[in-house]
Amino acid sequence: MCNEPRAESREPVAESREPRAESRIMTDHITHYLATTHARHLAQLREFLSIPSISALSSHAPDVRRCAEWVVGAMRGAGLERARLIETAGNPVAYGEWMRAPGAPTVLVYGHYDVQPVDPLERWTSPPFAPTVRDGKLFARGATDDKGQLFAHLAAIEAHLRVTGRLPVNLRMVVEGEEEIGCAHVQALVRERAELLAASVVVISDTAMFARGVPSICRALRGIAYLEVEVRGAATDLHSGSFGGTVANPALALAWMLGSMKDASGRVTVPGFYDAARALGAEERAELARLPFDEARYREALGAPALVGEAGFTTLERAWTRPTLDVNGFHSGFAGEGVKTVIPSTAVAKVSMRLVPDQDPTAIGDLVERHLLEIAPPGVEVRVTGRHGGRAYEASTGHPFMRAAARAMERAFGVRPAFTREGGSNPIVSTFAEVLGAPVILFGLGLPDDNAHAPDEKIDLDQLRRGVVAVAELYGEIGGG
Amino acid sequence: MCNEPRAESREPVAESREPRAESRIMTDHITHYLATTHARHLAQLREFLSIPSISALSSHAPDVRRCAEWVVGAMRGAGLERARLIETAGNPVAYGEWMRAPGAPTVLVYGHYDVQPVDPLERWTSPPFAPTVRDGKLFARGATDDKGQLFAHLAAIEAHLRVTGRLPVNLRMVVEGEEEIGCAHVQALVRERAELLAASVVVISDTAMFARGVPSICRALRGIAYLEVEVRGAATDLHSGSFGGTVANPALALAWMLGSMKDASGRVTVPGFYDAARALGAEERAELARLPFDEARYREALGAPALVGEAGFTTLERAWTRPTLDVNGFHSGFAGEGVKTVIPSTAVAKVSMRLVPDQDPTAIGDLVERHLLEIAPPGVEVRVTGRHGGRAYEASTGHPFMRAAARAMERAFGVRPAFTREGGSNPIVSTFAEVLGAPVILFGLGLPDDNAHAPDEKIDLDQLRRGVVAVAELYGEIGGG
Numbered sequence: 023m024c025n026e027p028r029a030e031s032r033e034p035v036a037e038s039r040e041p042r043a044e045s046r047i048m049t050d051h052i053t054h055y056l057a058t059t060h061a062r063h064l065a066q067l068r069e070f071l072s073i074p075s076i077s078a079l080s081s082h083a084p085d086v087r088r089c090a091e092w093v094v095g096a097m098r099g100a101g102l103e104r105a106r107l108i109e110t111a112g113n114p115v116a117y118g119e120w121m122r123a124p125g126a127p128t129v130l131v132y133g134h135y136d137v138q139p140v141d142p143l144e145r146w147t148s149p150p151f152a153p154t155v156r157d158g159k160l161f162a163r164g165a166t167d168d169k170g171q172l173f174a175h176l177a178a179i180e181a182h183l184r185v186t187g188r189l190p191v192n193l194r195m196v197v198e199g200e201e202e203i204g205c206a207h208v209q210a211l212v213r214e215r216a217e218l219l220a221a222s223v224v225v226i227s228d229t230a231m232f233a234r235g236v237p238s239i240c241r242a243l244r245g246i247a248y249l250e251v252e253v254r255g256a257a258t259d260l261h262s263g264s265f266g267g268t269v270a271n272p273a274l275a276l277a278w279m280l281g282s283m284k285d286a287s288g289r290v291t292v293p294g295f296y297d298a299a300r301a302l303g304a305e306e307r308a309e310l311a312r313l314p315f316d317e318a319r320y321r322e323a324l325g326a327p328a329l330v331g332e333a334g335f336t337t338l339e340r341a342w343t344r345p346t347l348d349v350n351g352f353h354s355g356f357a358g359e360g361v362k363t364v365i366p367s368t369a370v371a372k373v374s375m376r377l378v379p380d381q382d383p384t385a386i387g388d389l390v391e392r393h394l395l396e397i398a399p400p401g402v403e404v405r406v407t408g409r410h411g412g413r414a415y416e417a418s419t420g421h422p423f424m425r426a427a428a429r430a431m432e433r434a435f436g437v438r439p440a441f442t443r444e445g446g447s448n449p450i451v452s453t454f455a456e457v458l459g460a461p462v463i464l465f466g467l468g469l470p471d472d473n474a475h476a477p478d479e480k481i482d483l484d485q486l487r488r489g490v491v492a493v494a495e496l497y498g499e500i501g502g503g
Numbered sequence: 504m505c506n507e508p509r510a511e512s513r514e515p516v517a518e519s520r521e522p523r524a525e526s527r528i529m530t531d532h533i534t535h536y537l538a539t540t541h542a543r544h545l546a547q548l549r550e551f552l553s554i555p556s557i558s559a560l561s562s563h564a565p566d567v568r569r570c571a572e573w574v575v576g577a578m579r580g581a582g583l584e585r586a587r588l589i590e591t592a593g594n595p596v597a598y599g600e601w602m603r604a605p606g607a608p609t610v611l612v613y614g615h616y617d618v619q620p621v622d623p624l625e626r627w628t629s630p631p632f633a634p635t636v637r638d639g640k641l642f643a644r645g646a647t648d649d650k651g652q653l654f655a656h657l658a659a660i661e662a663h664l665r666v667t668g669r670l671p672v673n674l675r676m677v678v679e680g681e682e683e684i685g686c687a688h689v690q691a692l693v694r695e696r697a698e699l700l701a702a703s704v705v706v707i708s709d710t711a712m713f714a715r716g717v718p719s720i721c722r723a724l725r726g727i728a729y730l731e732v733e734v735r736g737a738a739t740d741l742h743s744g745s746f747g748g749t750v751a752n753p754a755l756a757l758a759w760m761l762g763s764m765k766d767a768s769g770r771v772t773v774p775g776f777y778d779a780a781r782a783l784g785a786e787e788r789a790e791l792a793r794l795p796f797d798e799a800r801y802r803e804a805l806g807a808p809a810l811v812g813e814a815g816f817t818t819l820e821r822a823w824t825r826p827t828l829d830v831n832g833f834h835s836g837f838a839g840e841g842v843k844t845v846i847p848s849t850a851v852a853k854v855s856m857r858l859v860p861d862q863d864p865t866a867i868g869d870l871v872e873r874h875l876l877e878i879a880p881p882g883v884e885v886r887v888t889g890r891h892g893g894r895a896y897e898a899s900t901g902h903p904f905m906r907a908a909a910r911a912m913e914r915a916f917g918v919r920p921a922f923t924r925e926g927g928s929n930p931i932v933s934t935f936a937e938v939l940g941a942p943v944i945l946f947g948l949g950l951p952d953d954n955a956h957a958p959d960e961k962i963d964l965d966q967l968r969r970g971v972v973a974v975a976e977l978y979g980e981i982g983g984g
Contacts, residue, residue, distance in 0.1 A: 078841025257806025263927025267827035281759030325738025330882035346748035351836030360559025399767040401811035446744025
């Protein structure tokens with residue numbers, strides 16, 4: 023739907039006819055191969071999805087490691103070489119490569135085997151780690167984020183190697199286990215072992231297409247700044263009858279602090295929050311306005327009573343190009359079934375800010391932390407912890423590899439892809455761009471209603487099937503067709 | 504410390520000398536008897552405390568019933584007659600009586616066998632249902648609220664009956680299992696079966712003395728109005744990256760709503776909240792000011808950074824005689840260990856208001872519910888549920904039975920008791936006063952640092968020992984000495 027990919031697919035970059043034809047035949051073979059392996063691949067993906075590799079919960083550490091080992095095995099099974107775990111100060115990274123295409127570009131495929139926690143568990147139709155197919159969709163935690171999308175690459179690699187005995191590119195695959203908790207250790211690895219990870223281009227399939235039937239390549243991600251705030255009052259929970267009225271209530275204090283950070287229209291009220299945010303140009307706004315976006319359907323799909331956001335911006339602009347602030351969760355006192363009338367001793371909230379280009383995560387974290395400490399009401403102590411963050415990312419749509427990606431997507435899905443953006447954050451993306459000096463292609467194969475991070479996460483099996491073909495095509499297009 | 508009990512103990516109401524002397528001898532026998540049974544009684548109380556009769560959690564329903572049956576057995580063991588369960592629409596009531604003192608007053612002893620939930624469990628030094636003695640104190644959920652205090656009555660009844668073969672009064676004992684969740688069914692029972700519960704005076708031991716060494720009788724309780732508020736946004740938790748900025752955040756909306764209900768000084772800002780509240784007279788304020796209250800020690804005992812409350816009132820006035828509002832707990836989204844960046848689908852809070860005489864719980868609940876619905880920000884739906892409440896209670900300190908209670912307390916503790924108040928709520932108190940037309944003596948045997956409703960709840964064993972004697976004396980004083 024964007025100008026660039028349209029122009030692209032009308033005028034492909036110059037290339038010889040023969041390899042193109044050869045490539046066509048190769049693609050048919052690969053597609054055929056994938057059709058015959060579908061059942062086995064589905065079983066394999068279900069096995070992958072049944073490992074509860076929740077990186078946020080230390081009780082799942084053994085599952086996380088088991089999952090990393092599973093990925094190494096799957097790499098070997100697909101035909102990658104030197105497949106192994108690379109230890110980090112945190113969860114291990116699964117690494118595999120195929121470097122037998124001298125002269126061809128090197129693709130670094132990045133993904134993650136860790137998943138989000140599953141609460142609220144009672145909102146899942148089938149258990150999150152018992153992968154279940156319903157209505158052509160595979161439901162499980164990690165189905166789209168990111169095990170299912172990562173699996174598309176493993177299947178495409180296997181298909182290329184089994185059908186042709188080679189890959190059209192050199193390829194390194196890096197699959198980490200801390201994406202859902204900030205990517206700290208893999209970022210360190212990228213910085214420390216740049217020689218091991220040297221690549222011409224990075225490909226990440228960890229995002230959603232614009233819509234079913236509207237394939238897209240994501241050209242920008244928001245950044246993130248994250249923190250947790252803890253408010254403490256008395257040393258223990260107190261009987262609210264005996265002591266109510268004499269001490270500050272940490273739950274109320276935290277509520278008041280959080281409530282003061284954003285106005286009802288959705289504008290963040292922390293002083294200085296918007297100062298560095300890069301404003302969108304008129305052309306970029308026009309690009310977004312051309313996308314086939316149905317606001318009513320979007321609202322309906324979310325099941326939200328109304329769409330609410332910063333005045334002066336469209337919904338897509340709010341989601342993709344404007345910084346914002348959310349409370350991701352809070353807890354205080356007794357919130358279970360029944361009644362327990364206490365003044366809680368503590369209250370905690372998790373707060374994340376989504377950032378746009380030119381906003382520095384550390385500076386924004388500083389701003390918000392300072393604000394919280396300054397507005398703390400009397401009678402409580404406030405502590406900010408858990409800060410981490412990552413910058414926003416924006417790619418040029420004119421790069422040859424971005425154009426190659428657009429062609430691959432069109433061949434798999436039969437439609438020219440749009441260049442879109444994503445509101446989500448992935449600090450690893452800007453680290454790759456910065457350290458490797460390589461473009462990062464966000465080659466998302468999910469759908470917007472896949473429930474990433476939410477109950478009933480799923481991947482559409484038809485979408486996944488086409489996604490595998492798209493990835494196989496992408497390797498071919500990057501390798502020169 | 505108050506005028507009335509002091510005057511009282513200098514000028515006892517007219518009574519014959521002989522019964523007084525007889526009573527003295529009887530008391531000595533009872534005290535001796537209790538010394539010999541101490542170990543057995545402690546073992547029996549530990550058994551009582553080891554039953555996790557948490558009425559707020561439906562998963563504990565079998566424990567609640569088991570506990571009711573335990574009480575019936577203990578009543579029989581103490582010598583009460585017709586001991587049995589009375590079924591209600593909720594948890595059963597344990598009932599026992601001894602009605603063989605024709606012409607003597609009838610005492611209705613009320614208590615409860617249900618206990619508060621135990622969260623946060625990790626803050627308990629020993630498990631809440633593994634009663635443990637440390638440093639002369641018995642630690643367990645329910646140790647003071649109310650199993651330990653109730654047990655003092657069972658022990659005193661047993662002692663009277665074993666030593667003298669009779670009680671100085673007729674006595675009915677009513678022990679319910681829903682005190683911690685609002686007393687709804689026992690209140691209905693009191694209203695429907697007033698003939699069964701007819702009594703000259705009600706005695707409840709479910710409060711704390713003013714301080715160790717400062718025995719006291721509580722003359723007033725605050726009322727309560729309780730509600731839960733649920734804020735709903737989108738149908739599921741949403742990825743805060745993908746959707747942040749486009750929909751309302753229920754956690755933020757709830758925070759904002761809660762934060763707007765009380766100012767930083769502790770004054771409730773809900774319109775009309777204070778309109779009906781009865782102000783304390785100058786004499787009553789003076790009565791409170793005479794109590795030996797050490798504000799610094801109070802703050803220190805609570806471990807609170809500072810005492811914070813409504814301007815223009817002392818800490819004791821704030822705790823006992825002023826209405827207030829507290830958030831008892833809230834929860835939204837992901838608040839566990841680690842990071843999960845969602846926009847929560849829902850947020851819930853539990854809110855209670857403490858009331859003073861002339862405030863109507865239903866009217867206050869209406870006010871607060873209307874306020875919450877009115878201030879709900881756009882993009883969320885707000886629902887108020889779980890409303891219940893009870894009126895405040897205030898007793899006359901001049902009643903003969905109140906004077907009798909003061910004498911009993913002085914004989915057990917060697918000090919004239921003060922008449923105090925309590926910030927806590929007990930809707931059953933006003934129901935008894937209204938339906939039975941009888942005075943209610945709040946004959947509290949706990950200490951202020953007993954951690955009722957909190958981790959490490961305990962009862963001081965020396966306090967309990969004196970408490971049993973005080974109860975035995977109370978029966979004697981009410982029966983005419």
